[in-house]
Amino acid sequence: MALQISATNPEHPALLLELPWGTPLEEWPEEYLVPLPRGISRHVVRYARAGEETVAVKELAERPALREYELLRDLDRLGIPAVDALAVVTGRTGSAGEPLEPVLITRHLGGSMPYRSMFETTMRPATMHRLMDALAVLLVRLHLAGFAWGDCSLSNTLFRRDAGAYAAYLVDAETGELHRRLSDGQREYDLDLARVNISGELLDLEASGALHPSVDxxxxxxxxxxxxxxxxxxxxxxxxxxxxxxxYIERRIRRLNDLGFDVAEMQIESSPTGDTVTFVPKVVDAGHHQRQLLRLTGLDTEENQARRLLTDLESWMATQDDYAPGDPPPSSRLRSSRGDPHAARPEVLAHRWVREVFRPAVRAVPRELRGDMDPAELYHQVLEHRWYLSERAQHDIGLDTAVRDYVDNILPAARRTPEPAGD
Known part of the structure; x- marks a missing residue:
């Protein structure tokens, strides 16, 4: 059989032809390889250079190679975090004419690491929790898309830090199946496999001395x-x-925050009966919201203040007719069914929010009542008061009403409260 390269991009076959397909993968010369950390795999896997791209090459039988190639392409179309499938190479033969196994070629995920490389130095339990949360997010997103993984594990996942966020990517879809919708039994099967596999992998790390002693x-x-x-x-x-x-939307976001997740994407669809809202979660590192708010608005705040202000900013953006849903803000991929796709960029809207919403609300509070509160803390307090009043009234009372009630009823009472006596 002649060598055949089935690729997603017409440019890839010419680049891939330069690789030594007549040599078994585990015997490839160093000149073709890229020294990157590899995870544990049941197959031979190597990183190689193809033109300007770094690719992962995995040997396996033809049928599973083609099947995994198609599954990875399906996941890409669904927007699921997974490695990109580039090509399948079949018809390989060795120097003596003996048949060699086909290979699946995927693009190397820049900045990603297999879990064993991340545990080369003992990882803090808090960081481990964020990585496990990222894996939980990945599994939820796969199941929402109708994908039954069949082998969820740390070994089949790559982890990447990107602008303060932790993300997990599927790297092995060989055992996966794509359905219109998963049953509870299919989800529970995946979940039980994940529990057993992850516990086993962590026990292995514990035996090698690479696991923090406080981690069970x-x-x-x-x-x-x-x-x-x-x-x-x-x-x-x-x-x-x-x-x-x-x-009510804010209530849902708060519950996600209480679970330890932030909102990576919020989609609002309007209809005559009301607004339907869906969320996509993400796991973030310390200081993430602070950096994003500073970059969007120029406001330098504490982390919890930044999280609260970003939530308000992005909810406000979704109500603007000139918000461009195709160009989401860097802090949160918020999309709305409203608006013109050629309208104002998120950075422009963010500065408008500062000018038309944030600053007027802060200036509406008399200086003599502010005490030592900085503008960000003051606005945060107003938002908390708005949340409380809206919950009590069972409808959104609006920012102006919240500011007036905060000035009339909350700040004067707070100033009358005597300071606790010192020693």
Whole structure:
């Protein structure tokens, strides 16, 4: 059989032809290889250079190679975090004419690491929790898309830090199946496999001395199941919010925050019966919101203040007729069914929010009542008061009403409260 290269891009076959397909993969000369850390795999895997691209080359039988190639392409079309499938090479023969196994070629995910490389130095438990949360997010997103993984594990995942966010990417789809919708039994099967596999991998790390002594491998395997179930419940619960009750959206975001997740994407679809809102979660590192708010608005705040202000900013953006849904803000990929795709960029809208919403609200509070509160803390307090009043009234009372009530009833009472006596 002649050598055949089936590729997603017409330019790739010419680049890939330069690789030594007549040599078994584990015997490839160093001149073709790229020294990158590799995870554990049941197949021979090597990183190689193809033109200006770094690719991962995996030997496996023809049928599973073609199947995984198609599955990875399907996941890409669905927007699921996974490695990009570039090509399948079949018809390989050695120097003596003996048949060689076909290979699946994927693009190397820049900045990513297999879990064993990340544990070369003992990882702090807090960082481990964020990585496991990222894996839980990946599994939820796969299941929402109808993909049953069949072998969820740390070994089949790549992790990457990107602008403060932790993300997990599927790297092995060989055992996967794509359906219109997964049954509860299919999801639970995947989840049980994840628990067993992750606990086993962490026990292996513990035996090698690479696991923090405070981490219980079996407990961590169970925790990812709990994180998955909480996230699944919060994301799959469909709600339609009537006009004037947008504080319900904030309630959902708060519950996600309480679970330890932020909102990576919020999509609002309007209809005559109300607004339907869906969320995509993400796991973020310390200081992420602070950096994003500073970059968008120029406001330099504390982390919790920044998280609250970004939520308000992005909810406000979704109500603007000139918001461009195709160009989401860097801090949160918020999309809305409203607006002209050729309208104002998010950075422009962010500065308008500062000028028309943030500053007027802060200036409406008399200086003599502010005490030592900085503008960000003051606005945060106003938003908290708005949330409280909206919950009590069961409709969104609006920012202006919240500011007036805060000035009339909250700040004067706070100033009358005597300071605690010192020693």
């Amino acid at each position: 491998p079996v407990g961590f395997g169970a925790q990812i199941c709990a994180r998955y179930r909480g996230l699944w419940q919060e994301l799959t619960r469909t709600s339609v919010y009537p006009a004037g009750k947008h504080h």
